Amino acid sequence: MSADSSGMNTLTDAQRERVLALLREGKTLRRIEQETGHRRETIAAYGRRAGLLGGEVADLDAVRAPISICEPHEARIAAALEDGASLRAVHAELVARYGFAGSYSTLKRYVRTRLTPAREATLMLAA
Numbered sequence: 001m002s003a004d005s006s007g008m009n010t011l012t013d014a015q016r017e018r019v020l021a022l023l024r025e026g027k028t029l030r031r032i033e034q035e036t037g038h039r040r041e042t043i044a045a046y047g048r049r050a051g052l053l054g055g056e057v058a059d060l061d062a063v064r065a066p067i068s069i070c071e072p073h074e075a076r077i078a079a080a081l082e083d084g085a086s087l088r089a090v091h092a093e094l095v096a097r098y099g100f101a102g103s104y105s106t107l108k109r110y111v112r113t114r115l116t117p118a119r120e121a122t123l124m125l126a127a
Contacts (some may be wrong), residue, residue, distance in 0.1 A: 011038065015038070020046065023051065023052045029044055030046070068110050068114070069100070072100065073100065074114070076098075077094075087104070087107060088104065
């Protein structure tokens with residue numbers, strides 16, 4: 001199987017026809033996956049496009065990484081850290097004032113992966 005520019009696995013005409021024939025026979029996605037070696041998601045996408053399965057076909061360009069629970073508070077977090085607050089204090093304030101449901105570890109990971117690289121790049125440019 002190869003991937004086209006949209007990211008969807010593409011099947012040859014013969015593979016597609018076999019998948020569609022198995023769907024028409026009423027076989028399950030899992031069974032078709034076992035028989036053909038193609039992923040259920042790929043089979044389902046072809047089935048939806050052919051009108052054999054219900055559901056919408058996702059626009060793959062519109063798919064976005066899941067939002068972090070921290071993202072709505074990003075400006076608040078960054079400002080507090082810039083003012084010298086500890087990450088533990090930032091977490092405690094988010095929980096107390098804004099009902100933040102994320103753990104301290106979630107906040108720490110978010111800061112390390114999302115905020116720190118951007119801040120370090122800014123500091124490097126300023127030097």
